[in-house]
Amino acid sequence: MSLILYHGEPNGPSLTVLAALFESGREAELVAVDLGAGERHAKAPPARLVEMSIEGEGPVLVADGEPMADSVFLAQYLDESGAGTLQPTDAYARWEMEMWCRFVIERVAPAAAFLGNRAHLTPTLQAMKDADFETLVGRIGSADLVARWRRERAGDYPEAQLEDSRAKIHQAVRKLEARLAGDWILGAFTIADLETYAWLAGMVSVVPEAFADAPKTAAWLDRVKARPSVQRALAQARSNDPLQAWAPGPEINRWG
Amino acid sequence: MGADITLFHWEPNANSGKPMLALAEKGVEFQSHYLDLLNFDQHKPDYLKINPQGTIPAMIHGDLVLTESTAIMEYADNAFDGPALMPEDPRDRWRVRWWMKFMDQWLGPSFSMIGWSIFVGPSVRARDPKELEAAIERIPLPERRTAWRKAIYNLFSAEEMAESNRRIGVGIGMLEEALTKNKWLGSDRYSLADVNGFNLGYALPMSMPDLANDEKTPHIMEWLRKIYERPATKAIWAMGRAPRFTERVKFLEREPQA
Numbered sequence A: 001m002s003l004i005l006y007h008g009e010p011n012g013p014s015l016t017v018l019a020a021l022f023e024s025g026r027e028a029e030l031v032a033v034d035l036g037a038g039e040r041h042a043k044a045p046p047a048r049l050v051e052m053s054i055e056g057e058g059p060v061l062v063a064d065g066e067p068m069a070d071s072v073f074l075a076q077y078l079d080e081s082g083a084g085t086l087q088p089t090d091a092y093a094r095w096e097m098e099m100w101c102r103f104v105i106e107r108v109a110p111a112a113a114f115l116g117n118r119a120h121l122t123p124t125l126q127a128m129k130d131a132d133f134e135t136l137v138g139r140i141g142s143a144d145l146v147a148r149w150r151r152e153r154a155g156d157y158p159e160a161q162l163e164d165s166r167a168k169i170h171q172a173v174r175k176l177e178a179r180l181a182g183d184w185i186l187g188a189f190t191i192a193d194l195e196t197y198a199w200l201a202g203m204v205s206v207v208p209e210a211f212a213d214a215p216k217t218a219a220w221l222d223r224v225k226a227r228p229s230v231q232r233a234l235a236q237a238r239s240n241d242p243l244q245a246w247a248p249g250p251e252i253n254r255w256g
Numbered sequence B: 001m002g003a004d005i006t007l008f009h010w011e012p013n014a015n016s017g018k019p020m021l022a023l024a025e026k027g028v029e030f031q032s033h034y035l036d037l038l039n040f041d042q043h044k045p046d047y048l049k050i051n052p053q054g055t056i057p058a059m060i061h062g063d064l065v066l067t068e069s070t071a072i073m074e075y076a077d078n079a080f081d082g083p084a085l086m087p088e089d090p091r092d093r094w095r096v097r098w099w100m101k102f103m104d105q106w107l108g109p110s111f112s113m114i115g116w117s118i119f120v121g122p123s124v125r126a127r128d129p130k131e132l133e134a135a136i137e138r139i140p141l142p143e144r145r146t147a148w149r150k151a152i153y154n155l156f157s158a159e160e161m162a163e164s165n166r167r168i169g170v171g172i173g174m175l176e177e178a179l180t181k182n183k184w185l186g187s188d189r190y191s192l193a194d195v196n197g198f199n200l201g202y203a204l205p206m207s208m209p210d211l212a213n214d215e216k217t218p219h220i221m222e223w224l225r226k227i228y229e230r231p232a233t234k235a236i237w238a239m240g241r242a243p244r245f246t247e248r249v250k251f252l253e254r255e256p257q258a
Helices: A012-023 A071-080 A091-126 A128-139 A145-152 A158-179 A192-205 A215-228 A228-234 B016-026 B046-050 B070-081 B090-124 B129-137 B142-153 B160-182 B190-200 B218-228 B233-239 B241-250
Strands: A002-007 A030-031 A059-062 A066-068 B005-009 B031-032 B058-061 B065-067
Touching: A002 A012, A012 A071, A012 A192, A012 A228, A030 B031, A030 B241, A059 A071, A066 A071, A066 A228, A066 B070, A066 B090, A091 A145, A091 A158, A091 A192, A091 B065, A091 B070, A128 A145, A128 A158, A145 B160, A158 A192, A158 A215, A192 A215, A215 A228, B005 B016, B016 B070, B016 B090, B016 B190, B016 B233, B046 B058, B058 B070, B058 B218, B065 B070, B065 B142, B090 B142, B090 B160, B090 B190, B190 B241, B218 B233, B233 B241
Parallel strands: A002 A030, B005 B031
Antiparallel strands: A002 A059, A059 A066, B005 B058, B058 B065
């Protein structure tokens, strides 16, 4: 079974999947792409389900010729076809993991992407020539993902959504601080730790006040970072600070 | 087993119908606790003690409380005996999860926005304005408060309705394509993605006949009819109380062969 992982800098969804790969013990060919330059659409093999992924710009895992996307589901795939250590077996603990990951996917990730792109991606996109930007978005098959690229290039970040996004990062840290009793979120180390770390680590510099009074969260961030799988993922970085690598992510809930 | 399982649900439709149908497919008996969404039962104190978020459905299993329809279905599949509703192959499992997320977060909200605009809003709008405002204030989640306010006062913009319609068109095309590749949605075995998809799309051929019909989307039509014919589906839709839901599923009845 051949595996090829097209991944961005080890931040956000690419960090989750790289670390899950190393935890799973599976072998994969690694291909680094610049997600913030839209390279995924030029270099990874095209596929409808990847183009339409809710996650936006994330890594693509090609398993025996089938391109797949969405970091939590890729982590589950790697775990279920590999070592099988990243998910609880108890049905209730499993439900807790699913619920925690959904909270990150639906609330935290859109907020983090909004704030991270504003801080780090917008200046790069604004420096691009119009023709180059049009070439970039011309390759993208999802109209609403294109709309997010255009918004990010225009620097269109309404204050109400910024406020809401910062509130969601605060909420995530409060939730984490209240939940952490031992080393990991659910007791044992799971995909929930990876996915939460992947989206929150880059927020420490963007929304520092959210982390100001959260000692358990600070210690947990250090613990996740120290895991060999995460260290190995971070070693894939090609830039000086992968926490500054962002790309258009999941959209902010438009209904309900 | 049914004695310690209670499901809090509205009509067999969308989010409420998902765990109802999944439990029926597993052969798991449950106590049914009907909440009338249009009467705001889900925001009343008795129910908020069970689910403080005030969202439907919720399930009690022994002393555990489970919420969120897709997560409840996955819990039910893991916790109870009966036929497995997730495929075994890891890549099939990936596809099933992908489709559920796509429906829950992208396609479903577009259907929902239209349903709330043409049905939910008009169903409650005529009530006493003060009573409605008080009902909105009791909703725990800010996102849900916004949704109810939009539905009740018909505040949907033309742009967002157009975007929802665009997404429905794209989603129908993707479903049709997926059902040409596999026997069921995302895999060759009946799974939670099919349970999810049926709850989302069973009324499509009736509500959007121009987009979903035997000429344009034969695979979707056959898929819906096959699910409709399953005994579990029949049993669950028979639990509906409002004619809107019990009647429109019958549109999937096959024409008698001449």
